[in-house]
Amino acid sequence: MKTPGDTGFAFPDWAYKPESSPGSRQIQLWHFILELLRKEEYHDVIAWQGDYGEFVIKDPDEVARLWGARKCKPQMNYDKLSRALRYYYNKRILHKTKGKRFTYKFNFNKLVLVNYPFIDMGSGRGVPQSAPPVPSGGTHFRFPPSTPSEVLSSSEELRSPGMFSSVARRMARGSVSDCSDGTSTNSELEEAVGADERGVGPDRAYRGLLPPRLPHDSLFRIYPNTAGLARPAPRVHPEPLSPFPVSPLPGPGGLLAPTLSPALSMTPTPHLSYTPSPSLSSPMMGSHFSFNPEDMKHYLQAHTQSVYNYHLSPRAFLHYPNIVIPQPHRPTLEKPAVHHLHGPHHPLSHSLSQQPAGGGGGGGEEQHQQHPSPFKFKLQPPPLGRKQREAGSSLAAPSSSQSSSFTGSGQINNAVPPKIKVEPISDIESEEEVEVTDISEEDELHHNDEDDEGDIFTPTARHHHQLNNHHRANGNGSSIPAAPHSNLEDEDDEEVFKTPATPPIGGGGSGGGLAFPLMGLKSEPGQAAPISPGGTRCIPLKLRFKRRWSEDQKMEADGERDEAEDKKVRAEGEEEQAEEKGRGTGAVENGGGRGVILGLMLPPPPTQRRASSELQRATAQLSLENTGC
């Protein structure tokens, strides 16, 4: 599957690997955690807390037991489990919330990208404090750096049959757990799931998964560039129950208006079974960008798949005009044109086959089958070790950290400048001091790439955690300050500089070219500098890269570097510079690039429920699978 040949640029393997996906036979700890988090039954043991993506293990032993049961390792204990969790730090799947016991936070950035872009995590309702509505703009969520464009670019690979087939098979086989002894866990989970599916309405179903906040905002924030769009108050909470943020656009109706790129016809195609109302459908895409429909499709599909896989809320589904995303089940509805795209539909269908919910399911399935992640590219794993906390901290901390960590408080909402905002208000004070040392490491390093991202989810958290979590904690819960995607910029910039060439893009020019084209399309006139790809490359390239890769790249780059030379991470000086630059020029572009993405993402509002229900089912199915001892 992995083609070694690949350059390796895109996302981390785990992000797209089938194995990573929930449906996969071998469950991974983080999947498991996610699973538990989504179930209320376990909310006593583990639950979302505070910031997005942040969860607390209330009963470590129990969690360990459950995990052990799942893996058929009776000896599992929290210590081991936590080690496993720690292992994820390097992968950036999660990180520890300092200062809080048993509290970790998911970095969905990457995950999101590939597997599920819109995710949010949060507490579902179950969660007590945190659940709340997002504060104002929830900004936590960030778009995946890579975004579709990247994906698209690599589309080549996407289609590779090999992957699909293999995946498909896997999925198909998939479910069924081997572990007979399956402890209660399995059964419980399964049951629970089942219950959710059927009995409960969709709302509930997913509610657990997602977090209260809404990612959308973040999206917006990221993309401000479309000035027109302004994504004012994206978050609407349509559904009271659901914790999630709601669909973004809908609220402000105006926002939506802008439609997608001109290139595409805006026509909303209701192909999707769950398609939301057409009008709503197009989210925010700015007029600026246009994607290639196919690409979009792929992206969407992938996204969809992820959604299903992870039980994300329906909102997660993207809606894009002209593009049809196949749904997993429910073939009955329409089988629109699923063209080759098909989707993702995954395992569920297969595994589900057992339940023919939708009458004619069979046929539909075929079409869709696909793998989870259509995209193949991956970035390389960037793990790097961050060993030197201390060292780094001293150095880097200062400037970079600040920038990166933004506390920003709701700027987005208000400000929402068309451009990106750079560092918000971050309170330097607190952050710096505090963070500097401890955090610094993380922040620095990560922040480069991730923190921001990661933080994005919990912007506040980071800083505070050390000092005081208190405020962040639930009080508002949300606390979401803001966003800051500014960080991104910074980050990006950095990266750019560093690894300009790297790119992913394939080897060479060609690769790059591919990628860019999209960009070009997207970009609009004014802002971004579209310019031809070639030309663009020089400067724009960087920027672009930044955006895309931004995080990943940075990390990787850094990581690589670090690895190669030494682990220390220090490149801050450079970074800083980069940041500055990036801002200047980058801002616009950023917006553009990302904006596009955002646009893609948009979630559809209303209608999704169905989808969600299905999703649920699917998920349920998946969850059942687990086990294989």
Added chain:
DNA sequence: CCCGGAACGA
């Protein structure tokens, strides 16, 4: 409690 190197298994 948390970290991360080292060993181990698939």
Added chain:
DNA sequence: TCGTTCCGGG
């Protein structure tokens, strides 16, 4: 090769 588990140290 990758992920998980063991284990000593902070």
